[in-house]
């Protein structure tokens with residue numbers, strides 16, 4: 001799908017924007033990164049990530065259901081690519097699937113120019129929250145496809161700590 005086609009899917013109704021039947025809001029990336037930074041200052045990075053992961057479970061399930069319905073014939077790997085495309089179209093950065101195996105589940109994803117690039121800098125740890133959202137989504141998506149697994153990931157490179165790109169490695173829990 002091209003960005004132009006993607007944009008056509010947006011519907012504006014009485015001050016609300018809809019995509020695949022779900023309501024969206026568009027916010028400034030710097031606002032989002034700033035909000036994350038504020039949460040981390042108040043409750044710490046681990047707490048923030050735990051909350052976002054938990055909050056992403058339900059949202060992840062909804063997006064997974066919408067994508068599985070929209071693209072019935074796609075294999076899990078292609079659906080995961082479609083999800084990262086959706087994040088790209090949402091302005092979160094340019095992701096690429098570098099390594100993928102379904103069973104056992106193993107995946108490496110890189111992302112250029114993530115939403116926090118230039119806003120969160122000089123960090124000692126990786127900070128991209130959208131990989132946390134991706135975990136929830138991928139678990140939900142594979143559940144829709146009949147694979148019941150849970151994953152962990154490690155962000156191995158991150159622009160927030162000065163790397164050129166962000167990279168995350170995903171694997172299934174034993």
Ligand SMILES: [Zn+2]
Nearest residue numbers: 128158159166
């Ligand atoms: Zn990052």
